[in-house]
Amino acid sequence: MANKVTTREQAPLPKGVRQAAxxxxxxxxxxxxxxxxGVSVEHAERDVAAAYLRALEDVSRRKPIKDxxxxxxxAMTRGED
Numbered sequence: 905m906a907n908k909v910t911t912r913e914q915a916p917l918p919k920g921v922r923q924a925a926x927x928x929x930x931x932x933x934x935x936x937x938x939x940x941x942g943v944s945v946e947h948a949e950r951d952v953a954a955a956y957l958r959a960l961e962d963v964s965r966r967k968p969i970k971d972x973x974x975x976x977x978x979a980m981t982r983g984e985d
Contacts, residue, residue, distance in 0.1 A: 921945060 925945045932948035
């Protein structure tokens with residue numbers, strides 16, 4: 905289902921999307937952009953400390969250089985073959 909963006913640059917969420925996200929009228933939501941395109945609809949975090957901790961945990965799970973071990977990266981930075 906497609907919706908129009910209003911003159912206030914708002915896009916209403918269809919009922920099915922709200923229900924899938926567990927949202928209710930008056931709830932705050934976030935729609936972060938995804939690197940591959942599009943957005944995801946999520947509840948806005950009420951606890952700032954919990955949101956910060958979750959962001960740190962997300963960063964710790966990322967692998968900035970894929971298919972390389974820590975040892976290989978360290979050898980590369982030291983100039984070892």
